[in-house]
Amino acid sequence: MTLAQPQPGAQPQRPIITVLFGPAGSGKTTIGRLLAQRLSAGFADADDLHPPANIAKMSRGEALTDADRAPWLEAVADRVARASADDRPIVLACSALKRAYRAQLAAAAPGRVRFVGLAVPREVLIRRLAERRGHFAGPGLLDSQLRTFELPDWASEPPPNTLIIEADQSPNEVVSRIISAIGGG
Numbered sequence: 315m316t317l318a319q320p321q322p323g324a325q326p327q328r329p330i331i332t333v334l335f336g337p338a339g340s341g342k343t344t345i346g347r348l349l350a351q352r353l354s355a356g357f358a359d360a361d362d363l364h365p366p367a368n369i370a371k372m373s374r375g376e377a378l379t380d381a382d383r384a385p386w387l388e389a390v391a392d393r394v395a396r397a398s399a400d401d402r403p404i405v406l407a408c409s410a411l412k413r414a415y416r417a418q419l420a421a422a423a424p425g426r427v428r429f430v431g432l433a434v435p436r437e438v439l440i441r442r443l444a445e446r447r448g449h450f451a452g453p454g455l456l457d458s459q460l461r462t463f464e465l466p467d468w469a470s471e472p473p474p475n476t477l478i479i480e481a482d483q484s485p486n487e488v489v490s491r492i493i494s495a496i497g498g499g
Contacts, residue, residue, distance in 0.1 A: 330355075330403040331394050331423055332496070335410035336432035337459035339442040341481050341488065342407035345432065348489045350405040356397070360408035363389040377458035387415055391422035398423030411462045416471060428474070430492055431466065432481035 332349065334342045343359050350357035364386050368378055390408055397404045410416045410429070420427045434442075439456055466476045477495050481488045 330401065331397050331427045332403075332405045333394075333410060333416070333419060333427060333429045334405065334407050334432055335416065335429055336434065336481070337409065337411065337439060337463055338455055339439040340432040340434045341442075341485060342409070342432060344485050345481065345488050345492070346405045346407040348485050349492055352489055352493060353403060353405065355403035355405050358393055358397075358404055358406050360386070360390045360393075360406060360410075363393065372455060375455060377455055377462075383415070387418055391418055394419050394422040394427060398426045409459065411459060411464065413464050413467055413471065416466075416476075420475075428496065429466070429471065429476045430496070431476070431478040432488070433478050434480075434482050436460065438482045 332353070332355070334346045334349070336342060343361075346359070347357050349355075364372075368382055368386060371378060371382065390406070394406065397406075408419070410419060416429055420429075436456075443456060466478070468476075474496070477492075479488060479491050479495060483491075
């Protein structure tokens with residue numbers, strides 16, 4: 315028997331890492347903090363894991379490339395793997411715009427990650443970004459992020475481990491919708 319096989323009578327591992335994904339302004343951090351409180355989970359923001367070069371580039375309004383994102387995604391995947399190994403639930407705010415990025419995060423903790431995409435109309439994103447202060451991802455990056463964003467491929471990212479939630483209501487309403495969709499955690 316290998317370690318990957320469940321012991322007879324053992325409960326299957328439940329997802330413990332909830333990744334909120336979407337473009338800048340979709341509410342990942344605000345909603346993520348509230349969701350973490352409601353789920354009695356930790357919270358982490360993948361923005362905190364960007365190398366200084368990425369932050370400088372985005373601060374200048376320049377979009378990141380896949381090459382720019384590679385070390386960041388490795389750091390985020392490491393954070394996911396550590397949470398899984400520690401068996402500590404976390405909510406992670408992470409743009410995870412491409413399917414390949416989400417696949418990399420899911421592979422860091424097989425069977426332990428669920429993804430919740432935050433769907434917000436473009437005009438709401440523009441308004442939110444215009445009102446946001448002190449963040450390196452400003453309104454100038456929105457169009458690039460929307461071009462990069464890939465909706466889930468339901469064949470490879472099936473529900474219930476990947477969901478899309480309308481997120482243009484109040485943060486508390488969005489968190490309630492998420493909790494309802496994931497069955498209370």
